[in-house]
Amino acid sequence: QVHLVESGGGLVQPGGSLRLSCAASGRVSSIYIMCWYRQPPGKQRELVASITRGGSTNYADSVKGRFTISRDNAKNTVYLQMNSLKPEDTAVYYCKVDHGLGITWGQGTQVTVSS
Numbered sequence: 001q002v003h004l005v006e007s008g009g010g011l012v013q014p015g016g017s018l019r020l021s022c023a024a025s026g027r028v029s030s031i032y033i034m035c036w037y038r039q040p041p042g043k044q045r046e047l048v049a050s051i052t053r054g055g056s057t058n059y060a061d062s063v064k065g066r067f068t069i070s071r072d073n074a075k076n077t078v079y080l081q082m083n084s085l086k087p088e089d090t091a092v093y094y095c096k097v098d099h100g101l102g103i104t105w106g107q108g109t110q111v112t113v114s115s
Helices: none
Strands: 002-007 010-012 018-026 031-039 046-052 057-059 067-072 077-082 091-099 102-105 109-113
Touching: 002 091, 002 102, 018 031, 018 091, 018 109, 031 067, 031 077, 046 067, 046 077, 057 067, 077 091
Parallel strands: 010 109
Antiparallel strands: 002 018, 018 077, 031 046, 031 091, 046 057, 067 077, 091 102, 091 109
């Protein structure tokens, strides 16, 4: 019922920046928490950042100070601004939304940091 469309991934050189977007559509009701996860090749999916409806944020230590999560409640969209990207940031990034009808995952968007 709730669909998430991610965008903004791509190939970037080390030190560069990318901005990911995740827009919720469909039968969207209350969205409580929006999160960004990532899954490097051959590794487990890990939480990168989260933001509550009220704007409270949390970050993984590996990205703190470099990434910024934000949300636009009117647009049902969450963003992840990624600066000072490192090769270790290479992964498929997934949006996850905890809403009134359950939990919905995005399709994932590839972020590759390489020279």
